[in-house]
Ligand SMILES: Nc1nc2c(ncn2[C@@H]2O[C@H](COP(=O)(O)OP(=O)(O)O)[C@@H](O)[C@H]2O)c(=O)[nH]1
């Protein structure tokens with residue numbers, strides 16, 4: 421039999437209210453052990469005095485009773501809304517342990533909801549994302565996913581696949597005379613349409629993950645260009661050490677920032693130069709790796725310099741990156757003209773003269789442009805991307821083997837399975853059921 425579990429659902433510490441959740445077949449018995457002769461009416465808050473099995477009063481609080489299967493977990497469950505003091509929660513915890521319940525593992529309530537068919541896997545992931553959300557955009561995406569926006573896209577694709585599979589099954593299962601010769605060829609169109617859709621979704625795949633994990637902006641450039649000064653100015657606080665001594669910053673320093681409701685990770689890093697100092701060499705290696713993976717690079721150049729040091733970062737520059745000629749308050753050096761020639765988008769800036777408001781606005785616009793989109797993202801985690809790629813590869817193979825419908829059908833089935841895994845459904849059986857239920861060969 422399933423264990424009955426419980427856990428405080430609110431953060432520990434002094435608070436107005438603490439919620440303790442209980443779920444499992446012994447929930448009603450646990451409420452009885454707390455002194456309730458019978459549970460309150462379903463989904464109704466009732467004020468009750470709760471006692472330990474030894475009879476001591478724990479608290480007077482609200483009790484809610486959610487009988488299964490139409491509860492969050494699908495099981496009998498309950499919530500206790502107690503006064504939020506540490507002692508009250510500790511006493512309730514002890515009483516529930518004494519009545520034979522077990523403390524829940526992390527995520528166990530949602531896991532039970534998934535196992536009992538109350539949530540798909542992507543919706544369970546969305547619950548976790550919503551709890552972790554720090555910005556408006558993260559919360560909106562998680563909520564959309566929880567309400568089924570991601571699942572709907574995949575279901576739609578799966579239905580298209582089943583159509584293609586029906587054509588292929590016809591070609592396999594029925595003797596030639598009964599089936600028009602081009603029946604397998606008829607699978608080509610839905611497969612091609614779906615392949616196009618999957619490729620578009622994969623081209624867009626970074627968007628959902630970046631909304632969830634943060635849009636990554638790297639500040640790159642030669643030592644002493646003013647990178648740490650810019651990092652601090654954009655964050656509005658002294659997060660990194662600024663010094664006139666080149667090579668001060670060695671590790672990658674990441675700091676979160678919210679721009680237009682989107683989570684952004686800004687990184688300051690070692691200046692890119694040739695050096696023999698082993699610590700700095702490692703710093704430069706990490707800086708390059710982080711910068712190469714970033715969504716946007718802010719390439720900072722000391723516009724007053726004439727030493728050509730900027731060239732060492734030039735290979736990292738991508739067409740949409742921003743190029744900033746810093747120290748515009750000083751006399752221009754020879755490097756400024758060279759950088760303008762190499763990167764016409766270069767803009768003048770003086771970080772120490774306090775000129776980053778315009779840059780911040782420009783960054784907000786860029787992040788919004790890159791992360792907003794008409795369609796709900798098909799990928800919000802690496803797990804989804806892997807499955808989408810698997811589905812795409814199977815469909816490509818299926819297209820290549822339409823003359824052998826048995827082979828093609830197997831690949832289409834595997835593609836459906838990969839897509840079904842996003843929701844946590846393991847695919848072959850339900851695909852086949854649908855195929856035969858909807859299949860009509862004109863008889
Ligand atoms: N004149 C001037 N100096 C600046 C400006 N921005 C940064 N600096 C100075 O340049 C030096 C190096 O700055 P820092 O931020 O440590 O550069 P990093 O090595 O690229 O991180 C420091 O002495 C800063 O005060 C600027 O806009 N104008």
Ligand SMILES: [Mg+2]
Nearest residue numbers: 647648668669
């Ligand atoms: Mg620095």
